[in-house]
Amino acid sequence: MGRLHRVTLGIGLVVVALAACDGGSTAGDPDAGARLEDQRTEVRATALDVAPALAAAVGGRVTFMSGEWQGCNIVEQYLHRNFRYSVSGRIDAAGLDEASVEVLSAALEQQGFRTSAVEPVGSGRIGFGGERDGLEGGGTLYVENPFVLFGFSGPCIDVPKGERETWERRRDPDKDLVPKRTTSGG
């Protein structure tokens, strides 16, 4: 952008800069609501099926697991144009080490996921992941204080413009698949 152009833009646009927002051009899927509900069922079923298998592969257990709807691509302030359902949780196991991430990746593959390469995702963290029937699954092993965070997500679904606000604030009243604390007697 040229200098004179910038100055003009700066003086002129600073007032109206944020007033105009990109509302997103897509009309959205009219069946988005039903598809997102179906996705919730599918992602939760997958998580309930696969997460314990991952935990068993490293001799551990799922400490907690819960799900929620998430926005994918933001189109204007605080408003996404598409959403998906996602489940997150944690696995704890004694004796987890760097090699465990290969075991986890293999366990994911055994569950029918097409896995990608295991790789460091930052200091002290190694990631693994894969895809099955459009669902993403994966996790991160924390090397220094060994535990695993994992997640499963469905694909992003565009919702009609008029429904974005509703989905933005949508909460899952029954989000816990494995609650953190159990108070059953023993």
Place this chain on the structure above:
Amino acid sequence: MTVTLPAPPATVPTLTCDPASVELFVTDLLSASAQIDDLGTFVPGTAQIPAWTGDDSVTYHQEIKPLGTRADAMSLALRHVSRRASQHATALQGFVTTHDDLVLRRATLVSELNSLRLQAPMIPPEQLDDFGADCTQLGNRIAAFDTDVTALVTDLGAEEDEMVAAFTRLQTLDQVEKRYSGVPDPADAALADKPPTSAGPAAVREWWDSLTPAEQYAILGASPGSIGNLDGIPASVRDRANTVALERDLAMLELLEERDQLTGSEKEHLTNARATEKALADVDDHVDPITGEPVTSQLYIYDPTAFNGDGRVAVVAGDLDAADNLAVITPGFSNDASKIPGITDNALNLYEATRVLGPDQTTAVVAWMGYDAPDGWDSPGVAFEQMAENGAERLADTIDGINAIRDDDPRIVPVGHSYGSTTTGTAATDHDMDVDDFVLLGSPGPGDSAEHASDLGVGSDHVWVGSNSKDIVADLGDMGWVNKGNVELGLGRDPAEDDFGANRFRAEATDRGMGDNFGDHSKYFEHNSESLYNVAQIVNGHYDEVSSADHKYDPLFGGPTDPEKDRDPGTTDTEGHN
């Protein structure tokens, strides 16, 4: 020799209780106490009509007097039972913890007992002594365990009895009046010593700490508004006071709404109250990605009618009184209290990212709608610094208040987005703020006083700028030698420019637009984005983990250049899902 295996450990009774729901009940009681206290204040105050004379006036004033006295007594009684209920919630939390520990202990004991059972038939005679010692040792542990189970049941029963008794003693109006009629409200004397706001947050903290727990609780019930937004009061106390005020507002305004009696300003008030309620619910609904526990929410500022109805609200994700790292997000143009759920979503994303990237550190992120940002009729204010200057003073006060409530030295990082970065930058240059780093996102300029990053008072190494190359607003800051600043226009320098001297970090979005656009201005807090990853690393103090970006520059010949335009954006994991 005969060895006897120990008896199995006692069964841990099922415990079904929810301390959080008791806390909600406590808030309801306190809210009711505050409303009735208002009536007690109203009767000897506004309800008095000195100009009205005659027999009717005498009758009127005589009739309402007992109403005021009775309201005061009922307010005190409600406060008393709410305090007892609050203690009950704390006790229940302790019982839940004890219960869960017992369940785990029992599983271990049963496993060890089964192991001994399996070994028993195969123990050779020469090892019977050792085996017997193992059985005795396990038997002792089981006996201690059984005692603890009995204690849990006994203590829980006693606690429930005391709780019921506290309510039973104040079941009727007679009981309430007998006990509390004419009793001075402990809140009155305590509030009389409250230092003026000008005394500063340290003096407020000292005053608050000097009060007895009973006096502190009395103020919560009688006058939550006097401490809810007072800098120097601990965040957990402000949260309770403001929640009482919020509950009171919702109860009153929703009743008026039901009767179709809301005025225009009351509608705005109700909108802000509902938005605040929603934001708090959003935080409560989230679980910490590392612990799986619910994220703590705190209502740190609640003044829903401030700024001609735009409102002033701050919601915290995390515990401001205790977290290691604190971030304060200041939003920009077109925001007011009704937008607090969206601002809080950004705060939650940052909270989650800091936890995923630093699981050993705790975080609290403030969604700070604490100033009058340009929006609605005063939108043109976005072109000038006046609103940022006013907001800067309030932001500095908030930071001072946070420092006053902490005896340790937490990391504090103000994060300004859009016009909020102008407010944040101005707070840095115009006020002496005790913080560690500054983050400016999508900045149209950090204010005229910030010619260089070093002007922000934390050292240029601690000034961080996220500016994606497609963000049209981040292009509005002054660069080079020909600019709006020369004619006293605009909001200051572009902090992403090389001459400004700040650290620029990567903040490109994978779904960035083709050309400069407004959509990319809103992507800085998105999960798995370069921007959120880097902001979280800065808040955690992990400077080495921040991925730096080349600065914009403005050569003598040719226009301003942003090297980030030519770089392919990357993804980073801020959720732990890879």
